[in-house]
Amino acid sequence: MTDSFRADIAAVHDIPGIREMLEQVCTLTGMGFAAVARVTGERWVACQVLDKIEFGLHPGDELEIKTTICDEIRASGKGVFIDHVGSDPHWRTHPVPALYGFESYVSLPIVLEDGSFFGTLCAIDPAQRTRSLAEVVGQLQEFARTIGQALDGLRRVPA
Template sequence: MNAETRLSHHILSVAERAAIAEIEATTDILRLVTKLTRMRFAAIAKFSDNQWVTCSVYDPSNLGIEAESTFDLETTICSDFCINPEALFIPQISQSPRHALRPIVKRFDLESYAGLPIFLPDGRLFGALCILDSQYITCEDPDVREVLSIFAKLIGCIFFANLSLPQVPERA
């Protein structure tokens, strides 16, 4: 187990890991998201105070970001949701002075980004639905954007339902 995975075990609660395991549909949702956007990577990420941790990943192109990978939140494009929690679509990151120099963009050679904040039904920002590609891909279709928004809401409701369940102590 690498350091990023060990750190993510402390960031993801037992209930959150159970929600991820229970929601086999998350992989199907992420797979569908990549088909809708024509991008090759999708993930559900949780935000902690200063960390971005992947809860679930669909990565047939082997981008290199795995489930339970952890990054400093400020290095990610998704960190924008902490300031402005609105859907963000960047078809050409290299042309965005604000985003092109982010460490995660450089590390994974990212060119296209679509992201939506995931809110829990009680209004708390949980994290983000992130869709990425190393190629230029535009996502202008308003129907696709609406479907992505519905998926982000669905994911937030599923996590909230599982977080609201009584906690079972984690085994060592």
């Protein structure tokens, strides 16, 4: 792992209240896994993780970038909200949910002050949502903004 990814993992770890934010993401969405990931065109690296479903990822772990929806979010700059993979015409045939075994998913871009894409705030669960994720979009977007602002603040602090 390169030093820049180690620094990103450390920076996310140092965000005040990051664990509580991930806990809130799980509570709001009803999902059992939430993470902040550093996403580039070549890599997906977990920076902070809350795993209540034994998905098995830890900070520093990587997924093959082309096997993630986060790669699509990096390319589009738009969040993805899936209440139930099996009932969604686009997602039920998409290879990523089948690969990781999830039925519900949410991911939002984390954008830095200069407009650059840092990564994603994401959550997954093997069960479908009974409550629409549309109800919590604003709160989740605020968490993603807060994380981006905190990363900017940490980058401005001299080492």
